[in-house]
Amino acid sequence: MNVMNISFYKEKIFSAHWFQTYATLLLGAFVISIGYTFFMTPYKIVPGGIYGISTILHYQLGFPIGLAALCFNLPLSLWGVKVLGKQFGVKTFICFLLVAMFADGMPLVLKALGHPHPYDPFQLQDEVLLASIFGGVVIGIGAGLILKTRSSSGGTDVLSSILNKLTRKPIGMLQMTIDSVIVMCGLIVFQDWKVPFYSWLTIFLMGKVIDIVIQGYSSDKTFFIVSEKTEEIRHYILTELHRGGSIVPVNGMFNRSEKEMIMTVVNRKEVVTLQRAIFKIDPKAFTTIMEAKEILGEGFKTME
Template identity: 35%
Template sequence: MPVRDRDDRRERRRFGPLAISQEEFERRRREWLERRRAALPRLTRAYFSIAVGCLVMAAGFSFFMIPQRIAPGGVFGIATVLHYASRSLLGIDLPTGAIGLVLNIPLFVWGLRSLGGRFVSRTVFGMVAASLFMDLLSYWIVRSGWEAAVAEADPMLAAVFGGLAIGVGLGITFRHMGSTGGTDVVGQILGRKSNISVGVWMMIVDAAIVVAASSYFRDLNLSLYAVITIFVTGKVIDQVLAGRSYSRSVTIITEKGEAIREAIVFGIDRTGTILEGRGLYRGRRKDVVICVVNRKNLVHLERLVAAADPEAFLIVSEAYEVLGEGFKPLEDRLAGQAPAV
């Protein structure tokens, strides 16, 4: 028996049936290194995208929120209040971004201990980048003389466009598995330790910050503007994460499934799935055809179905997102979401 085979058998007896040979170990190691090398460009794009997202979010705060004294919840909402408090009480302007970074550190440590260390590097990167960009932009606004002009702008416009910028920035950051820290960590921890959902806890925390800011500035209007900003931010984040779908999901209930299939395949050059069903009232066999089409093909499909089976029952709904052949590739949707290192 060759020496190498005897060594392999000895190793298997030593480590059990899960032990592998040296050749198998080297093969798996090479595959792992190849996967890491292939993931590096995507990981680089992810960090670049997180940086862009943090820059856009910081612009929303620096150009709209901070000059208008609007505190739309979160760590940087608290930092905005402390920025003005330091000006009135201490006579100095503590940088909002630096305050936010200091506040984020204990929250990050608390979240790391309670939630685990997944995507730690991206969270640290996002925290530092957002704070740095915020202070750089704020410094530029002051040095360029724009501070007074920005402060005198319409606060309603500031609330809307500030929420738009913050939502776009956070959406880009979240889409690439990044984070800027903040009170969402508090919401996740409290959600795990109670029967209240994470979303409700985040609303409670943000509402408390908004009320505290309004009380400090003694201006109820600021709390209303903050609510508008929070609403706009949430809507924009959803749009950035999911994208705007122009596709429609069509469910066709018919007794002429073959005719409908031919209409879809040959009439609009699409495909779908046919399921077998049964009517509740008479118990008759039905074909349930499910397909996804874009808006321009929807009217054509409806006409084809009406011609093939005038008694067909159609259900048309907006598809939240469509991934796969013929639509957005799944790889494009997951671009930038390589495992964090």
């Protein structure tokens, strides 16, 4: 059997898509650097990962956080290329170089411009909770933009991928374990019991925001409708809501009677409308409504 080898991800150099990809990568690196430099480091929040280690080294040894992260990322990513292959390639190296450059360069630029607090421009003082919340959101946005380019900012995601290949343990569990160890190191070094709580809050928010950036926010709902009046409900969905869907044959569990189930997806404005219509047509209809994470296709988001 002949298999056509098609690359969906290779970008032609200097094409519009190539420029868009690297512009997104540049923006993501800049945004994630703001989160680490101006929200994490000044308030001794350890958000796991390489920059969590860098924050600890910054306070213990005076290392610039970008340079410290670069010292870890460079050998780690080279190891990743050797063990995992070239998927941790050019864009990943460019990304962690940009993040390191922005992280150490932005305070110097602010200092040159005469900013009174170049290393802590937001001056949140004792509002560490605000720093952890906004930092998690900002870093999540930056990391999400980077991941949309099919790249990585390096760090412990590379290490967890390597350990996954070597140990066959779930990558999510490995990532959580590594980040938790780093967070606990922050507790030991800074001798402040609040550090892990702020840090885990930041890590949680980062994960949620990354999902939103990559998948988008969707309030669409999927309806599964089992009714004796399938035809009337189908007609309403097609003619009044102008939505499509599928009709699936199903068997009842109790007596194995044959029925039909309608599956359709509607947007937020149409949810209550369809609920009321189903109740009016068949009050005994069995309806399951589920969150639709992301809908791609006609009438919703484009595949592009």
